Amino acid sequence: MVSIKLYIKTNEVDTMTPLKQPGSTYKSRTRANVLRLFRWNAAWLAASALMALGPKFLWNKAPLFTLVAVAFDIAVGIGMVLANKDYLADLDELQRKVQLNSMGITLGVALIAGVPFTVMDKYHLIPFHADIAFMLIIMSLTFAISNLYGTRHYR
Amino acid sequence: MKNRLKVLRAERDWTQAQLADALDVSRQTINAIETGKFDPSLPLAFRVARLFSLRIEEIFED
Numbered sequence: 001m002v003s004i005k006l007y008i009k010t011n012e013v014d015t016m017t018p019l020k021q022p023g024s025t026y027k028s029r030t031r032a033n034v035l036r037l038f039r040w041n042a043a044w045l046a047a048s049a050l051m052a053l054g055p056k057f058l059w060n061k062a063p064l065f066t067l068v069a070v071a072f073d074i075a076v077g078i079g080m081v082l083a084n085k086d087y088l089a090d091l092d093e094l095q096r097k098v099q100l101n102s103m104g105i106t107l108g109v110a111l112i113a114g115v116p117f118t119v120m121d122k123y124h125l126i127p128f129h130a131d132i133a134f135m136l137i138i139m140s141l142t143f144a145i146s147n148l149y150g151t152r153h154y155r
Numbered sequence: 156m157k158n159r160l161k162v163l164r165a166e167r168d169w170t171q172a173q174l175a176d177a178l179d180v181s182r183q184t185i186n187a188i189e190t191g192k193f194d195p196s197l198p199l200a201f202r203v204a205r206l207f208s209l210r211i212e213e214i215f216e217d
Contacts, residue, residue, distance in 0.1 A: 026179045092180035094193050154187040 026092060033087040040080040047076040098150035105146040110139050158215045161189040163207050178202055 050058075051069040059065040088096055114135055121130030164174050164185075171189075175182040178199070187193035195203065195215075204211045 025176055026181060027176075030181075092184050093196050093199060094184040094187055095181055097193075151183075154183060154192050 029090055030095075033083075033090050037080075037083045037087045040076070040083040044073070044076045044080045047073040094154055098147065098154065101150050102143050102146040106139050106143040109142045110135060113138055156194045156215055156217060157191065158188065160185070160203065160214065163209075163214065164189075177206055 047069075051066075051073040054069050055061045055066045088099055091099060117126075117130050117134065120126045160174075164171070169177075171182045171185045175185045178185070179202075180199070184193065184195075188195055200211050200215055204214055207214065
């Protein structure tokens with residue numbers, strides 16, 4: 001219904017009348033949303049690095065500073081999630097379908113891989129500790145591959 | 156679902172990018188609809204129909 005509001009009724013069949021407000025094309029909105037999402041991702045990455053490395057290298061494991069860093073990381077993470085939500089909401093229906101498919105596959109793979117991974121770690125069936133970083137790598141790769149597949153499929 | 160989007164667009168000498176701008180979607184979406192890889196939602200089908208001043212069933216068919 002929101003997208004319908006962007007249009008004005010016209011009887012001119014053979015002209016491409018500008019139907020939307022200036023500066024509000026799909027391309028420009030998507031570009032702005034991608035940039036915003038990129039900035040939030042970068043901020044979250046920086047906040048996570050501060051939270052992970054700060055206790056050891058910056059404040060000598062002082063609990064108060066660590067708690068502040070954790071709270072800051074969560075706050076920035078919430079901002080990133082909201083930016084992602086806005087990005088998805090502003091995509092057209094095909095692009096949204098591709099993104100949601102990729103997210104669904106990523107969630108499934110994370111569950112399927114995550115549980116056995118921790119079980120194998122618990123019973124020492126793998127020669128290393130089941131760190132969360134491995135899951136992030138698996139999820140990132142899964143999302144990238146499924147997104148690429150979806151984009152190419154509908155090209 | 157079959158559709159006449161490509162024909163209607165060609166009749167008006169519009170590019171996929173121009174049609175995408177008019178419908179406020181990506182060019183990839185126009186291409187996917189034209190090639191039958193993707194069926195548009197009812198709101199998008201209404202927008203297409205409104206743009207071409209046709210009824211939905213004159214553009215899309217089972």
